[in-house]
Structure formats: C-alpha cells, structure tokens
Amino acid sequence: MFVGRQFVMPGGPDFFVRLRRKPARTAVLSAVRCLFVAATLYTPFARAELALEFVGVTAGKGQVMVSIWGSKDTYFKQAAWRAVYPVPPVLALDGRFSITITEPLPPELAVSVFYDANANNTLDTHWFGLPAEAVGSSNNVQGRFGPPAFKDAKVAYSGAPQSLVIHLNKLLSD
Numbered sequence: 001m002f003v004g005r006q007f008v009m010p011g012g013p014d015f016f017v018r019l020r021r022k023p024a025r026t027a028v029l030s031a032v033r034c035l036f037v038a039a040t041l042y043t044p045f046a047r048a049e050l051a052l053e054f055v056g057v058t059a060g061k062g063q064v065m066v067s068i069w070g071s072k073d074t075y076f077k078q079a080a081w082r083a084v085y086p087v088p089p090v091l092a093l094d095g096r097f098s099i100t101i102t103e104p105l106p107p108e109l110a111v112s113v114f115y116d117a118n119a120n121n122t123l124d125t126h127w128f129g130l131p132a133e134a135v136g137s138s139n140n141v142q143g144r145f146g147p148p149a150f151k152d153a154k155v156a157y158s159g160a161p162q163s164l165v166i167h168l169n170k171l172l173s174d
Contacts, residue, residue, distance in 0.1 A: 049161040050101045054113060056134055056168035057097050060089035062117040064097060064168075070106035075150040080106050084121070110153035111138040115168045126172060134168035142169075 054064055063086045070080035085099055114123050115134040124132040138155045141148040155164065 048102075048105075048159045050105060050157065051098060051161070051163035052101065052111065052113075053096055053098045053163065053165045054115070054136070054168055055094075055096050055165060056136070057087050057091065057095050057115050058117065059091045059095075060087060062087055062115060062119050064099075065114050065116055065121075065123075066099070067112045068101075068105060069110045069112065069150065071108070072150040075110060076112075076147060080109065084116075086119075087115075105157055107157055107159075108154050109138070109157050110150050110155065111164060111166060112147065112153070113137070113166050113168060130171050132170075132172070134170045136166040136168040138164055138166065140165075140167050142171075 052066065057064060063084050065084050066082065067079040068081040069075045074080070081101065081103055083101075085097075087097055091097055113136045114131065116123070117133055118124070123135070126132050137148050137153045139148075139153055141152045143149065143152075
C-alpha cells in the first residue's frame with residue numbers, strides 16, 4: 001500500500017497511528033448521523049386519534065375534502081395535513097359521515113372541510129366568489145366575507161383521542 005511516496009505494509013507501524021485517529025473521527029461522524037436521524041424523526045406534533053364527523057352530506061355522492069391547518073401563519077396557505085374521502089353509499093344517520101385521523105397533528109389546529117358534491121376536486125364558487133358547495137370548519141364557525149379566522153376555528157389538540165362534529169352548510173341555496 002502506498003502512502004504518499006512511501007510503501008507501507010498493511011499492519012505496519014503506520015497502521016496503529018491510523019487506527020487511533022479513526023475512532024475519534026468515527027465517533028464524530030456517528031454523533032452527526034445520530035443527530036440527523038433524531039432531527040428527522042422528531043416532530044412537534046402529537047400522534048393520536050382525531051375523529052371527525054361531518055353532518056350534511058348525501059350518501060354515495062361526491063367526496064369530502066379535509067384540510068388541517070397548524071398555525072395562523074400557515075392558515076389557508078400550507079396545510080399541515082390534507083386528504084380526500086369519498087362519501088360511502090350508506091351513511092349512518094341523517095347525512096353523517098365519520099373519519100378517523102391517526103397522523104401526527106399540531107397542538108393547535110383548525111379544520112376546514114368542503115363537500116365536493118360533483119367530485120371535480122375543486123371548491124365550486126358562484127360568479128361573485130361565494131362557495132357553491134357546502135363548507136364547514138372546526139368549532140362550526142363561519143367567516144364574514146371569507147373563511148373564518150384561525151383564532152375562531154382553532155382547537156386545542158392534546159394528543160389524546162378527540163372528536164369534532166363539523167356541520168357542512170351551503171352559504172347560498174341554488
């Protein structure tokens with residue numbers, strides 16, 4: 001084996017010098033790797049069950065689009081969690097549909113939902129901007145001239161199993 005211009009036998013006197021340096025470097029690299037893995041696995045969100053029950057959907061028609069917002073700064077900009085659920089053909093009671101979320105969620109959250117009756121993956125609006133489809137939010141608050149404020153819709157989420165009932169209402173009748 002060549003080191004620089006000298007030939008050094010593997011296991012020769014240079015072997016022990018390299019061996020002494022390697023554990024320190026390996027320890028530093030291992031510590032950096034552990035910190036990286038810990039940082040990627042750490043999430044400030046709590047993981048438990050959040051049951052959402054939606055009132056005001058039609059059996060077997062359309063889909064429910066759910067967004068969970070984690071802070072005032074990201075409200076209606078970047079969802080902490082988002083999913084689409086097709087409405088089952090048979091509903092439990094008078095237009096009620098339930099889902100359970102087991103993903104990590106922020107400690108304060110706001111839920112916004114709309115019932116996409118025609119399943120076109122967009123919130124249909126009237127010509128002046130009001131939603132033509134049923135919408136709802138946590139705490140069942142409605143905004144004036146837009147979505148409700150985060151402070152009105154936010155719910156404290158401790159990570160313990162919790163349930164919310166969200167009423168989906170059309171703002172204007174057809």
